[in-house]
Amino acid sequence: MTTNRAPLARTELAGLLSDAAQSVSEILTAEYPTAASRSYLHPVLGVLSAGPRVVRELNDRFEGFLAAEPVPATPAGLFTLASYASALGWLTESLAELTTSVDRICTRVGMPTAPPDPAFTTQAGGEQETEFDFAFSALEMGAIRTAAEAAGLTPGDYIGVLSESLLAASRITDACMEISSGLLEDAAYVLGEATDQVWIGDGPDSLPTLVRSLLARMEAAE
Numbered sequence: 001m002t003t004n005r006a007p008l009a010r011t012e013l014a015g016l017l018s019d020a021a022q023s024v025s026e027i028l029t030a031e032y033p034t035a036a037s038r039s040y041l042h043p044v045l046g047v048l049s050a051g052p053r054v055v056r057e058l059n060d061r062f063e064g065f066l067a068a069e070p071v072p073a074t075p076a077g078l079f080t081l082a083s084y085a086s087a088l089g090w091l092t093e094s095l096a097e098l099t100t101s102v103d104r105i106c107t108r109v110g111m112p113t114a115p116p117d118p119a120f121t122t123q124a125g126g127e128q129e130t131e132f133d134f135a136f137s138a139l140e141m142g143a144i145r146t147a148a149e150a151a152g153l154t155p156g157d158y159i160g161v162l163s164e165s166l167l168a169a170s171r172i173t174d175a176c177m178e179i180s181s182g183l184l185e186d187a188a189y190v191l192g193e194a195t196d197q198v199w200i201g202d203g204p205d206s207l208p209t210l211v212r213s214l215l216a217r218m219e220a221a222e
Contacts, residue, residue: 186208
């Protein structure tokens with residue numbers, strides 16, 4: 001016997017998207033205790049610890065949405081499905097890229113220590129010392145040397161892996177912010193438009209924000 005279910009209301013659909021946006025944004029504020037020997041990973045450990053949990057939660061909500069409305073019966077439902085699926089896929093891919101970056105950093109740290117970078121060795125004077133002072137203050141250099149020593153790295157190697165960590169953190173931050181803002185835009189569209197006006201047509205302007213963003217990224221990568 002088949003039970004006919006009423007389609008989810010637009011408020012429920014918009015709530016699904018806005019709740020997902022909140023969860024994604026919270027990834028960026030997650031904290032994770034970092035040992036001094038791994039301080040160069042501090043920029044990414046919070047996201048790396050919270051990201052998989054958020055993906056699981058979003059996936060559970062997505063399955064709940066599909067259980068409540070296996071085949072969306074309204075244009076608003078289809079719009080929500082496309083937006084949510086795009087967000088989940090994009091976040092999963094971004095976290096996979098972050099994991100790859102962290103693995104690369106860990107591999108680099110595990111390599112034999114290279115000779116100290118001349119830029120970080122004490123000089124008797126001259127042009128090299130001038131370049132060194134221009135790059136870092138004495139206080140900053142002291143902090144770098146202390147952190148590098150705790151990590152068992154030369155100052156040059158420490159700055160190298162910390163830079164990679166900061167770059168990876170910047171990329172996942174940009175991705176999470178774009179995903180979150182896209183979900184909020186789509187939620188506002190679902191909630192603000194009349195049901196019969198929320199639809200996915202042939203033109204790109206009728207697609208959810210996240211779908212359009214993903215298509216633009218794919219075109220840019222070609």
